[in-house]
Amino acid sequence: MQRRLVAALALVLAACSTEAPLFPAEVYRDTTVSMGSIASFKPDRYAGRWYEIASYPVPFQDGCRQTQAVYTPRNDNGFNVRNSCLDADGDLRSIEGTARPAGPGRLEVRFDSVPFLSAPYWVLWVDEGYRTAVVGVPSGRAGWILNREPTIPPDRLEAARRILSFNGYDLSRLRMTPQAAP
Structure with missing residues (x-):
């Protein structure tokens, strides 16, 4: 199980890399479209639990449901991530790491079980109440819609989809993440 988790994480980091991938990975966005993170990102408001509402298919998440991320603030404006x-x-699968500031609305994420590799994590949009977030990677190999609750109101889901589209993501390949037991 641990070996499988480490291999899966290596795949996610390769998928997020802006360099040549270590493993083949699909690209879900037109990388000729300029992508921008939010300049007004507030790390203290971003902290806490997020539920994955939708994402682009990546190998390390095959078969996953009830996907969550917890960001615990650190003194350097970064986070511990689980x-x-x-x-x-x-079965519960989890991985822990850190996210450090890399610019306005941008983080570099590194997981403990995958040394020497980090991946860019750009917050493309957060609604005014920090209830819904859209995250992407410049390479276009991953992207997520996150929400503070396991369900999302239709208007915020539509706004999140529009942000992905504006940043060059192909909405036809976005997959909803089951948050309830099957």
């Missing part, structure tokens, strides 16, 4: 999901067998 990502978790239930796999196809109903």
